[in-house]
Amino acid sequence: EPEVTQTPSHQVTQMGQEVILRCVPISNHLYFYWYRQILGQKVEFLVSFYNNEISEKSEIFDDQFSVERPDGSNFTLKIRSTKLEDSAMYFCASSGQGARYSNQPQHFGDGTRLSIL
């Protein structure tokens, strides 16, 4: 069964450094997402991406964050200048056409655990 893959599984970065989290969504999916889960808390929406542009972003997704689909397969989340509070699990997800109103779920990757020192 096709799956969403995320790399790396764990990233340790010094505060103030830039970090790029990578995702390969399911190949025929059209909608892409990033979510964040701070340790012990609920999963929070960051951003959605469709047709090569951001569809929606949350208040968490400030100017330090950006997303990109540099080629036909990868979907990246960049944090320009990391802060301690950026430490969290970051999930990439994708869904197919028609998922807005159907039973098609978003498929999640295994996540990247980001630790800011």
Add this chain to the structure above:
Amino acid sequence: AQKITQTQPGMFVQEKEAVTLDCTYDTSDPSYGLFWYKQPSSGEMIFLIYQGSYDQQNATEGRYSLNFQKARKSANLVISASQLGDSAMYFCAMREVTSGTYKYIFGTGTRLKVLA
């Protein structure tokens, strides 16, 4: 704004017994979808089951079923014949459709521990 509430931070169940995990929601949209995900200690998010607001019957997927009570705005997950491998965090999520796309609003989760 939509909201998802899971009032049980933790639950215990004896192996082979059934357990119900509660989820209530609040929305003004007539069309919505409710999803349950399982998150084992390894951290991945595993889709379990879906219930649409217009579905006439409660959703079932193997040992998972949804007790969907639309008037009460609840969508409780029922796990029958619990197994040790069911020990995990369980999240209820609602699909929120926006002008551009849609996103999930998650509840705070319920940690289930299955006892041998």
